[in-house]
Amino acid sequence: MSLDDLYKEVILDHYQHPRNRGQLSDPDVATRGHNPLCGDEVLLAVKMDGDVIQEIAFGGRGCSISQASASMMTESVKGHPVTDASALAGGFKELMAGSGSTDGLGGNEDLEALQGVKKFPVRVKCALLPWTALLEIIERWETAGKGGQN
């Protein structure tokens, strides 16, 4: 176990150059994920087109792992149907908190780079934070009859 497992280049890249960071002017669903232990925060908003995540943006403040994970997550689900996003979130949770298998990531190499986080139990929560927010958004969107109101 070394620090290199955690701070891989691709993770630092997403941290320094976050994708989809910002706000949506008219989101269909938005939520705030928060880790009270460390103060990490992820604000997540989506704009839907039917059942496809047309736009997705994140904000908030947090450590490199939570922010890189948010960046990778938004990049991975943007333009994809909710069912795919939901499955990917399940796959990512399996990687972090379950078997540790990368099978559920559909060959997404960026996300696979986060598997080193599993060796640092206190950081697993950081990596999961944006994904938990995503699942909450999906749940709310589905509960709202897929009309997707805030």
Add this chain to the structure above:
Amino acid sequence: MAHNPGDAAGRNGTGRDPLDVAEIRRDFPILSRMVHDKPLVYLDNAATSQKPRQVIQALVDYYEQTNANIHRGLHTLAEEATEAYEGARAKAAAFIGAAGPDEIVFTRNTTESLNLVAYTWAADNIGAGDEIVITTMEHHSNIVPWQWVAERQGAVLKYVEFGEDGTIDLADVERAVTSKTKLVSMTHMSNVFGTINPVKAVAKIAHDRGALMLVDGAQSVPHMPVDVKDLDCDLLAFSSHKMLGPTGVGVLWGRREILQKMRPFLGGGEMIEIVGREETTYNVLPWKYEAGTPNIADVIAFGAALDYLTALGMDRVRAHEIELTTYALDKIGAIPDVTIYGPKDASKRGGVVAFTVDEVHPHDLGQIVDYDGVAIRAGQHCCQVLSSSLGVPATARASFYVYNTPEEVDALVKAVEGARAIFAAEVSSVVAR
């Protein structure tokens, strides 16, 4: 059970000569362990301190030689255990200048001590429209119990805001404390800023308006001389585990006349005098507040910790930390892109240095320096109100104690530089992936 304070403690005497830190370090077995193949540099003392072998040995001795329930048995072990337990109480009383051991109530920790006051004194003395005054730099344990009191009893919880340098302005206290104020509760030393608050002056303001003064001494009692007569406060809470003693032991000190009038907290064995079918009369102080079998072993070992600190001399502990904090403020402050929070003058603060580094989140910092063997805290330090008032979601915090050295501050600085290097290296965004 007699425990001689360490050679380190004894040899130094009580003069003004500085602590012999090298000698002190030999009393702490944990300081010789390695973390990630590096010598441990333990700088998380505001969270909990390490324990000298004298304290560890007191626990072993108790369980190997003395273990018995106290205040009941007529046999030798019970007598010895009772004597050692009550001996620790007398040491705690002497340590903070209490009027007597009967003013010392053992709890689990500072949090329980504060809650005890909230559930007993506050329940009977704070009514609708009354005010409780605290500050925005309080630990959650000195906020949440008062939010509950306010909610249950219709009282008003008022905050005195800290200033830019993490200090409290007495003029703000003057304004906040009114004739409706029944309680002022304030930390003596901030666990984030390190600020030493003017609790003596605040106690005077509180008393002038007819309010009680409760002091959270979790950070101050372990690190500086604290005398309750001098502070002229009414109640003081602190914990054993932050002052070389075991976890699971806290102290609530209260003025005798206040503790006598307060109703008991937990009901059960030991706290009673006569139990009838319908009602019960209570034991005298301090046992009225100690229902059930207490944490006997850890209280006795806490006594060994108090012996150790007393032999070192709290004035010399304080002098050592002022020196180390001055050095740390200087060295950490010299790292590029670093912001240090709290007073800049070490004589106005304890050995707690909270800081942030641009571009390196405290979480990442804490993780990276751990790989250099350096243990610091990162996050909100149980002070979310402080965090949001400051507008800084998280900080890194180094905190010192009697065994820390300038070389360890250097090790921290070097480790922080290493963390900066990881994040300073610009990773070119790979477009084609």
